[in-house]
Amino acid sequence: MSKLIYILNGPNLNLLGKRQPEIYGSETLADVERDCIRVASDLGLQVRFLQSNAEHQLIDWIHEAREDAAGIIINPAAYTHTSVAILDSLNAFDNPIIEVHISNVHKREPFRHHSYVSSVASGVMAGFGTQGYQLALQRMAVLVAAANK
Ligand code: DQA
Numbered sequence: 189m190s191k192l193i194y195i196l197n198g199p200n201l202n203l204l205g206k207r208q209p210e211i212y213g214s215e216t217l218a219d220v221e222r223d224c225i226r227v228a229s230d231l232g233l234q235v236r237f238l239q240s241n242a243e244h245q246l247i248d249w250i251h252e253a254r255e256d257a258a259g260i261i262i263n264p265a266a267y268t269h270t271s272v273a274i275l276d277s278l279n280a281f282d283n284p285i286i287e288v289h290i291s292n293v294h295k296r297e298p299f300r301h302h303s304y305v306s307s308v309a310s311g312v313m314a315g316f317g318t319q320g321y322q323l324a325l326q327r328m329a330v331l332v333a334a335a336n337k
Contacts, residue, residue: 193261193325194259195221195224197217197238199240200265201217213318217239224325233258236257246267258336259285263288286309287312295315310331
């Protein structure tokens with residue numbers, strides 16, 4: 189019974205903490221990873237926390253997750269709004285998917301209001317800051333437990 193959760197982060201999230209802190213806050217991605225590992229461990233989950241600026245790398249990790257992951261939490265960043273390829277790869281993943289956005293994309297430019305990924309996600313977190321990852325993990329624990337019943 190796998191309890192491994194992939195947490196995937198898309199382009200520019202490596203700059204978290206430095207990039208537009210008025211929108212994304214001052215925590216770094218390393219801070220987010222540290223918090224996710226702590227919360228996951230409290231929930232009895234393991235985490236593989238990854239970031240890439242390359243669409244193909246995110247897709248390769250989603251394919252890899254098919255082999256060993258109980259769920260995927262993904263912040264596809266700008267690819268949210270553009271990538272049919274990431275949607276197709278997520279459609280080939282059979283376990284729960286949760287989409288996370290640090291900012292409230294619905295309050296921002298109209299081009300951020302559409303997500304290709306939402307159609308395959310069990311749920312979407314947006315506007316909860318980096319805490320959204322922890323909230324997504326809490327929900328993921330419930331979904332994984334239900335799938336293993
Ligand atoms: C984001 C929102 C996207 O619109 C943007 O391109 C990002 C980050 C967020 O976490 O709020 O890079 O996914």
